[in-house]
Amino acid sequence: MEPIGKLALPLQSRNEAVLPFKKRPRSSEQVSELMLGTVGCFPHADLSEITASEWMTIWVSLAEKYGFARLKAAVNRLKFKLDFFPKPAEIQREIDVLIFEERDAAKANATKFVSCGKCSADGFICVNGNGDLWDGSSNEERFARECKCKADWRAERQ
Numbered sequence: 001m002e003p004i005g006k007l008a009l010p011l012q013s014r015n016e017a018v019l020p021f022k023k024r025p026r027s028s029e030q031v032s033e034l035m036l037g038t039v040g041c042f043p044h045a046d047l048s049e050i051t052a053s054e055w056m057t058i059w060v061s062l063a064e065k066y067g068f069a070r071l072k073a074a075v076n077r078l079k080f081k082l083d084f085f086p087k088p089a090e091i092q093r094e095i096d097v098l099i100f101e102e103r104d105a106a107k108a109n110a111t112k113f114v115s116c117g118k119c120s121a122d123g124f125i126c127v128n129g130n131g132d133l134w135d136g137s138s139n140e141e142r143f144a145r146e147c148k149c150k151a152d153w154r155a156e157r158q
């Protein structure tokens with residue numbers, strides 16, 4: 001078993017021999033860089049050359065399936081969570097978590113209040129004591145009132 005440290009350069013230079021995806025050289029190059037960077041974070045990683053090239057194939061297929069940015073984000077998170085070089089199953093789980101979080105954020109975004117433009121960002125307008133729009137130029141007393149758009153937005157979510 002060769003430690004992966006020795007593998008670092010050969011992996012890079014033998015990309016094409018190791019990786020069966022000449023069609024997407026750019027993505028495999030990125031993945032290769034990511035893997036080498038990750039090896040650097042786990043100096044005690046003891047991957048055999050065979051394991052490394054098999055995992056490389058898996059990493060590339062993860063990048064193709066979920067996007068390189070997600071693979072990279074998942075691997076980078078694992079660098080802070082794991083003591084050992086992440087196994088493919090661990091990366092897959094982290095990608096699942098990422099996707100779950102993305103969906104959550106998208107959902108939160110979709111239900112976020114957006115001002116109608118006449119009120120403040122949080123849905124308030126200024127009115128006078130009669131409930132009419134406050135005239136900024138006068139000295140009349142000013143009250144904050146919820147805008148109709150905010151009330152409508154709240155009603156929609158109940």
Ligand SMILES: [Zn+2]
Nearest residue numbers: 116119147149
């Ligand atoms: Zn409004």
